[in-house]
Amino acid sequence: MRQVPEIARPRLDDVLDFARYKAEGRKISIVTAYDAWSARLVARSNVDAILVGDSAAMVMHGHDTTVAATVELMAMHTRAVAGAAPDTFVIADMPFLSFRKGIAEAMTAVGALMSSGAQAVKLEGVDGHEDVISHIIGSGVPVMGHIGLTPQSVNAFGGFRVQGRSDTAAVRLLREAHALESLGCFSIVLECVPADLGASITSELTIPTIGIGAGAGTDGQVLVLQDLWGVDTTHTPRFVRRYIDGECLLTDALNRYAADVKEARFPSPEESYS
Ligand code: KIV
Numbered sequence: 001m002r003q004v005p006e007i008a009r010p011r012l013d014d015v016l017d018f019a020r021y022k023a024e025g026r027k028i029s030i031v032t033a034y035d036a037w038s039a040r041l042v043a044r045s046n047v048d049a050i051l052v053g054d055s056a057a058m059v060m061h062g063h064d065t066t067v068a069a070t071v072e073l074m075a076m077h078t079r080a081v082a083g084a085a086p087d088t089f090v091i092a093d094m095p096f097l098s099f100r101k102g103i104a105e106a107m108t109a110v111g112a113l114m115s116s117g118a119q120a121v122k123l124e125g126v127d128g129h130e131d132v133i134s135h136i137i138g139s140g141v142p143v144m145g146h147i148g149l150t151p152q153s154v155n156a157f158g159g160f161r162v163q164g165r166s167d168t169a170a171v172r173l174l175r176e177a178h179a180l181e182s183l184g185c186f187s188i189v190l191e192c193v194p195a196d197l198g199a200s201i202t203s204e205l206t207i208p209t210i211g212i213g214a215g216a217g218t219d220g221q222v223l224v225l226q227d228l229w230g231v232d233t234t235h236t237p238r239f240v241r242r243y244i245d246g247e248c249l250l251t252d253a254l255n256r257y258a259a260d261v262k263e264a265r266f267p268s269p270e271e272s273y274s
Contacts, residue, residue: 012048012089015120015142018187021048021219022208028187028220030091030210031228034060034077036084038225043085050085051122051222052078054093054152059226066151069095075112082117091144092118096152099123099132106132110141122189124150126179137184145180147173148214149192160237162213164193177201177209189222190214192239213239 012021012028021028030049033039034056042050054069056077061068078092092113099106106129113121120142126133137143148163157163164173173193180188187208190198195215202209202218211218223240226232231246260266 011046014089015186017089018208019206022206028208028210030220030222031225032056032059032222033081033085033225036080039081039084039088042225043088048220049089049091050081052081052090052092052118053122053224054095055224057095059224059232065154067096067154069093071095071098071109071112075116078113078116078118086117089120090118091120091122092116094121094123099129099136103132103135106136107139110136110139114141120144120186122146124152126176126183130179130183133180133183133185142186143184144210145177145185145188146191147176147180147188148190151191160192162192162194164197170194170197173197174201174204177205181205181207187220190218192237213237 012018018028028049029047030051031042031047032053032055033042033050034052039050052074054066054074056073057063057066057069060077061073074092074095078090082090094106094109094113098109110121121136122144123129123133124146126145126147133143133145149157149160151160154160164170173190174197177188177190185207187210188201188205189210189212190201191211192213193201195217198209198211198214199217208219210220210222212222224232226246227236227240228243229246230242230244230248231250233247236242257266
């Protein structure tokens with residue numbers, strides 16, 4: 001018989017729980033979602049929160065980088081996710097350049113994402129847009145920072161590379177993390193940094209760090225759902241743990257369906273109207 005696993009609530013409820021979880025030494029689990037059906041599944045699980053990541057541009061729309069994401073695209077995905085997961089904490093990504101064109105344009109983007117159902121926004125980097133981050137937070141919108149491998153800067157990095165390996169780069173990341181905390185961010189994503197750097201940034205901050213390729217010493221983890229499910233195997237970074245071989249399972253289902261159709265086993269009388 002088909003059994004949907006029980007939810008071991010309580011899980012994270014609101015933005016204040018991020019700090020509480022860190023203070024209590026409880027890890028935070030986050031996954032991405034971009035559409036209603038997967039958001040519904042995540043909402044029925046024990047995962048704490050959903051990130052509507054701009055990785056949607058790659059995973060859902062087939063682009064090579066996240067640079068193609070727009071505010072309209074992110075608002076559309078956020079609406080689908082938030083509508084299907086009304087009791088789950090949803091963070092929406094501010095897309096490429098949306099926070100680099102001054103406060104007014106940034107606030108238009110924030111408005112679009114929040115009115116689509118997000119409870120917080122995430123944006124990459126800190127240098128040069130400190131005033132924008134302060135303004136968003138001052139307007140009552142929680143902001144999650146994101147440093148390390150910030151994919152919107154992939155063209156400046158010369159590819160998707162681990163960041164913070166040199167002493168200078170590590171010191172810079174630590175400074176950025178402190179800057180984001182001082183500006184009032186509620187949490188920071190650390191992407192693709194050496195595990196010891198992830199742990200030391202985490203130990204210096206009072207706000208929780210959420211790692212992706214940042215080792216086990218962060219306060220939580222985030223993974224792209226399609227990576228975790230093994231349904232998007234075009235590029236699998238080293239930090240991904242695949243919990244099921246979704247590609248194999250789904251292809252097998254498609255092939256069984258195709259065979260049933262060809263051999264007239266589908267539909268059966270029970271699957272037909274009299
Ligand atoms: O867009 C995204 O999916 C992200 C990650 C942190 C996974 O920003």
